[in-house]
Amino acid sequence: MIYVSLISYTPDPERTIATAARVSASPVGATEIKKQLTPQAVDRLLTRLLTSGHLSTFEHASFTFAIEGISRVTSHQLVRHRIASFTQQSQRYVSLKEADYITPATISARPELEAKYHDLARDCHRLYLELLEAGIPAEDARYVLPSAMETRLVMTMNARELLHACSLRLCLRAQWEIVELFELIKAEVEMVAPRLGAELKPKCYRLGYCDEAESCGIFPTAKEVLDEKAKKE
Amino acid sequence: MIYVSLISYTPDPERTIATAARVSASPVGATEIKKQLTPQAVDRLLTRLLTSGHLSTFEHASFTFAIEGISRVTSHQLVRHRIASFTQQSQRYVSLKEADYITPATISARPELEAKYHDLARDCHRLYLELLEAGIPAEDARYVLPSAMETRLVMTMNARELLHACSLRLCLRAQWEIVELFELIKAEVEMVAPRLGAELKPKCYRLGYCDEAESCGIFPTAKEVLDEKAKKE
Amino acid sequence: MIYVSLISYTPDPERTIATAARVSASPVGATEIKKQLTPQAVDRLLTRLLTSGHLSTFEHASFTFAIEGISRVTSHQLVRHRIASFTQQSQRYVSLKEADYITPATISARPELEAKYHDLARDCHRLYLELLEAGIPAEDARYVLPSAMETRLVMTMNARELLHACSLRLCLRAQWEIVELFELIKAEVEMVAPRLGAELKPKCYRLGYCDEAESCGIFPTAKEVLDEKAKKE
Amino acid sequence: MIYVSLISYTPDPERTIATAARVSASPVGATEIKKQLTPQAVDRLLTRLLTSGHLSTFEHASFTFAIEGISRVTSHQLVRHRIASFTQQSQRYVSLKEADYITPATISARPELEAKYHDLARDCHRLYLELLEAGIPAEDARYVLPSAMETRLVMTMNARELLHACSLRLCLRAQWEIVELFELIKAEVEMVAPRLGAELKPKCYRLGYCDEAESCGIFPTAKEVLDEKAKKE
Numbered sequence: 001m002i003y004v005s006l007i008s009y010t011p012d013p014e015r016t017i018a019t020a021a022r023v024s025a026s027p028v029g030a031t032e033i034k035k036q037l038t039p040q041a042v043d044r045l046l047t048r049l050l051t052s053g054h055l056s057t058f059e060h061a062s063f064t065f066a067i068e069g070i071s072r073v074t075s076h077q078l079v080r081h082r083i084a085s086f087t088q089q090s091q092r093y094v095s096l097k098e099a100d101y102i103t104p105a106t107i108s109a110r111p112e113l114e115a116k117y118h119d120l121a122r123d124c125h126r127l128y129l130e131l132l133e134a135g136i137p138a139e140d141a142r143y144v145l146p147s148a149m150e151t152r153l154v155m156t157m158n159a160r161e162l163l164h165a166c167s168l169r170l171c172l173r174a175q176w177e178i179v180e181l182f183e184l185i186k187a188e189v190e191m192v193a194p195r196l197g198a199e200l201k202p203k204c205y206r207l208g209y210c211d212e213a214e215s216c217g218i219f220p221t222a223k224e225v226l227d228e229k230a231k232k233e
Numbered sequence: 234m235i236y237v238s239l240i241s242y243t244p245d246p247e248r249t250i251a252t253a254a255r256v257s258a259s260p261v262g263a264t265e266i267k268k269q270l271t272p273q274a275v276d277r278l279l280t281r282l283l284t285s286g287h288l289s290t291f292e293h294a295s296f297t298f299a300i301e302g303i304s305r306v307t308s309h310q311l312v313r314h315r316i317a318s319f320t321q322q323s324q325r326y327v328s329l330k331e332a333d334y335i336t337p338a339t340i341s342a343r344p345e346l347e348a349k350y351h352d353l354a355r356d357c358h359r360l361y362l363e364l365l366e367a368g369i370p371a372e373d374a375r376y377v378l379p380s381a382m383e384t385r386l387v388m389t390m391n392a393r394e395l396l397h398a399c400s401l402r403l404c405l406r407a408q409w410e411i412v413e414l415f416e417l418i419k420a421e422v423e424m425v426a427p428r429l430g431a432e433l434k435p436k437c438y439r440l441g442y443c444d445e446a447e448s449c450g451i452f453p454t455a456k457e458v459l460d461e462k463a464k465k466e
Numbered sequence: 467m468i469y470v471s472l473i474s475y476t477p478d479p480e481r482t483i484a485t486a487a488r489v490s491a492s493p494v495g496a497t498e499i500k501k502q503l504t505p506q507a508v509d510r511l512l513t514r515l516l517t518s519g520h521l522s523t524f525e526h527a528s529f530t531f532a533i534e535g536i537s538r539v540t541s542h543q544l545v546r547h548r549i550a551s552f553t554q555q556s557q558r559y560v561s562l563k564e565a566d567y568i569t570p571a572t573i574s575a576r577p578e579l580e581a582k583y584h585d586l587a588r589d590c591h592r593l594y595l596e597l598l599e600a601g602i603p604a605e606d607a608r609y610v611l612p613s614a615m616e617t618r619l620v621m622t623m624n625a626r627e628l629l630h631a632c633s634l635r636l637c638l639r640a641q642w643e644i645v646e647l648f649e650l651i652k653a654e655v656e657m658v659a660p661r662l663g664a665e666l667k668p669k670c671y672r673l674g675y676c677d678e679a680e681s682c683g684i685f686p687t688a689k690e691v692l693d694e695k696a697k698k699e
Numbered sequence: 700m701i702y703v704s705l706i707s708y709t710p711d712p713e714r715t716i717a718t719a720a721r722v723s724a725s726p727v728g729a730t731e732i733k734k735q736l737t738p739q740a741v742d743r744l745l746t747r748l749l750t751s752g753h754l755s756t757f758e759h760a761s762f763t764f765a766i767e768g769i770s771r772v773t774s775h776q777l778v779r780h781r782i783a784s785f786t787q788q789s790q791r792y793v794s795l796k797e798a799d800y801i802t803p804a805t806i807s808a809r810p811e812l813e814a815k816y817h818d819l820a821r822d823c824h825r826l827y828l829e830l831l832e833a834g835i836p837a838e839d840a841r842y843v844l845p846s847a848m849e850t851r852l853v854m855t856m857n858a859r860e861l862l863h864a865c866s867l868r869l870c871l872r873a874q875w876e877i878v879e880l881f882e883l884i885k886a887e888v889e890m891v892a893p894r895l896g897a898e899l900k901p902k903c904y905r906l907g908y909c910d911e912a913e914s915c916g917i918f919p920t921a922k923e924v925l926d927e928k929a930k931k932e
Contacts (some may be wrong), residue, residue: 030299059318066263085292140803148842194910337606373570497766525784551758574842
């Protein structure tokens with residue numbers, strides 16, 4: 001069960017972004033701009049920046065999330081985002097007393113497979129504990145733990161990278177677990193920055209078409225768009 | 234006259250850093266840790282992280298500064314820090330009505346040179362205005378502006394990069410203007426994160442020696458340390 | 467007069483990219499893949515990666531350029547690309563004996579303005595030399611140098627960032643000097659990696675529309691596309 | 700069994716680094732410098748840069764490695780280096796027909812534990828195949844695979860990041876598997892860039908002391924150095 005909680009963020013993130021944007025084309029300084037901007041002006045500015053793809057000012061607002069209950073499958077994918085900061089629970093130093101692990105829905109839908117899955121996950125954790133007991137260091141014992149094992153981490157990402165990461169990870173062709181994770185991340189952002197949160201969407205919304213090999217149905221693929229166009233002409 | 238103002242930052246930055254650090258070696262989650270940490274525990278943890286050079290958790294706290302009154306000489310150096318976000322006043326789109334520029338102290342100490350310096354700076358700005366008047370676009374007219382011209386920008390840096398940037402830019406062998414800028418940045422950070430602020434120091438304090446060709450006097454150079462040692466033996 | 471020369475690059479850059487791409491979906495190792503790939507297979511793979519926007523493998527090929535004869539206006543913009551490496555000629559340590567500077571075409575097209583521009587550029591350089599003569603350090607004397615002054619640098623960029631930088635800098639709404647610079651960069655890349663070089667294009671080619679406020683004419687703006695569509699319906 | 704092979708790199712990497720360094724303090728351009736530098740001059744320059752910690756020019760040389768036979772434990776750590784490019788074999792799309800996995804030496808030294816370890820690894824792989832057989836997608840079936848499972852990837856790192864990564868990963872307090880990996884990486888670099896390769900060393904060699912809680916014995920810890928000094932005085 002994934003758990004995401006926003007533990008810290010740049011206060012008034014949308015105003016901070018709008019302030020920086022104004023500095024670029026203004027003879028007045030940032031402190032003054034920040035005070036004078038009305039909520040309407042902030043909203044208008046954000047819309048203009050998003051439409052024109054001028055996203056660099058979105059880097060001035062950062063969000064720090066506590067993330068728990070994701071598998072190591074997903075944390076391995078997650079830390080591939082390089083414009084972000086991660087602090088992950090160490091399996092080198094922390095001994096995992098409980099066998100907390102993730103079960104994919106495709107497996108839990110099949111009782112006979114699910115039973116075997118649970119048995120094996122428990123076997124893995126049992127041998128892990130036995131290895132620890134026998135004096136094997138945690139950093140080596142963990143080699144028997146399945147990829148399904150849960151981990152927790154703290155992640156900080158700025159708003160520009162959140163836009164980018166969500167454009168990839170909210171795509172329904174991404175792995176289901178990372179989609180779920182970013183849906184929770186989006187929900188947390190929406191609570192404190194609704195304009196930004198609403199913009200956290202799969203890439204097809206910006207492109208106007210699907211650039212995957214097969215579409216999930218929201219938008220047609222580039223190929224389908226071109227075929228349709230050719231048919232009309 | 235350089236002006237630096239902290240317009241936004243991760244609230245409770247030191248506690249945020251300490252929380253992330255605890256997650257790494259703890260079976261408990263971040264939200265709980267953050268609540269439970271006493272100020273003393275935060276301080277002890279930060280000291281331990283700084284001593285051992287485990288600085289990655291310092292990335293979870295970010296600081297956004299309004300910076301004004303620095304020359305383009307200095308802004309050109311400043312934006313070389315790649316792990317930071319900058320939004321700078323554009324000379325392409327903003328016409329600079331006033332001739333605001335920086336005068337180095339070595340020049341203002343010499344009245345005859347200073348007079349020539351001011352005359353030329355004003356000549357440059359006068360031709361700039363004349364070019365604008367004649368219909369030359371601002372993006373081309375600015376080619377005549379001297380490097381001394383003032384600029385303003387918004388900069389966001391996380392605490393880890395602040396430690397790194399200060400280690401380079403507070404070194405007295407750095408250019409005087411960027412040293413002044415980072416002294417003001419340090420002062421702003423100290424107001425809201427005193428433990429972190431105190432740690433913003435030139436690199437020699439961490440190394441225990443000066444690694445420049447000539448020392449400013451705070452620490453001897455590596456060569457001087459070795460010579461001294463050889464003499465003793 | 468801008469001068470760009472490719473002084474070093476990952477040998478066989480397109481094959482290196484294709485090899486990495488194959489590793490991702492192959493049970494065989496990279497060394498074997500690299501040997502077996504035919505030029506046709508490399509080309510097909512690159513096309514597929516570019517079409518689908520899977521650009522991460524393009525990071526495995528890097529290009530190192532010697533760049534000379536660009537103004538400080540342009541070098542200040544150029545070093546804003548953070549996923550790149552720069553080593554620039556230092557105005558702190560190198561005294562500039564010659565007044566080499568750039569003149570925008572809008573100014574050289576107007577003889578009376580051009581004369582004033584040259585006079586002032588020379589006045590600046592003359593005072594610069596006088597300051598040096600009077601014992602002012604080069605790092606302070608340079609404050610009188612105009613933004614038009616030429617600089618030189620070495621830049622390394624990987625192919626993914628080259629695709630990104632060209633998408634921005636080959637746009638005709640970018641400053642003319644940086645457009646010229648990236649046209650020369652593209653020409654250098656095309657000599658050693660023709661498939662990649664051909665792909666170095668303004669962003670509108672990928673988007674299918676212009677996302678600037680006004681179009682240069684290659685593609686209509688997003689607004690124009692929508693208006694056209696509305697008219698048809 | 701880890702396998703590392705350098706599949707591509709910036710030709711003449713040390714000369715490329717030295718050329719960039721010369722540009723910074725020279726009135727002459729890069730192409731000319733590169734031709735004129737003698738091997739002795741290259742070596743002297745590299746030594747000076749390394750001693751003074753001016754490492755930015757080391758970014759101009761990149762190295763691309765094929766890496767095979769490392770566990771997912773190690774690949775998860777490895778991809779945390781953010782200033783590097785990775786393309787990893789996907790467990791989403793590639794079905795792993797063979798149960799190739801890593802066994803830590805602490806376990807293979809204990810026959811009774813080793814037998815259980817092998818049995819379990821095989822059980823995991825057997826269930827993985829059974830899940831695939833039953834129609835579970837590879838991206839879900841892989842949740843049962845142990846962290847010990849082998850993976851392969853292509854990694855590109857520039858010389859500056861190699862210096863940094865080796866300073867951390869060749870430290871004997873790092874996990875044994877990643878130490879072995881970086882020893883092989885160092886060996887590959889030494890073959891084509893001996894001066895650089897020799898410099899790929901644990902961080903204590905640069906610091907002059909060990910900054911871990913306990914030393915491996917090469918250098919005393921900072922605390923031990925201070926205690927020793929106090930005793931003498």
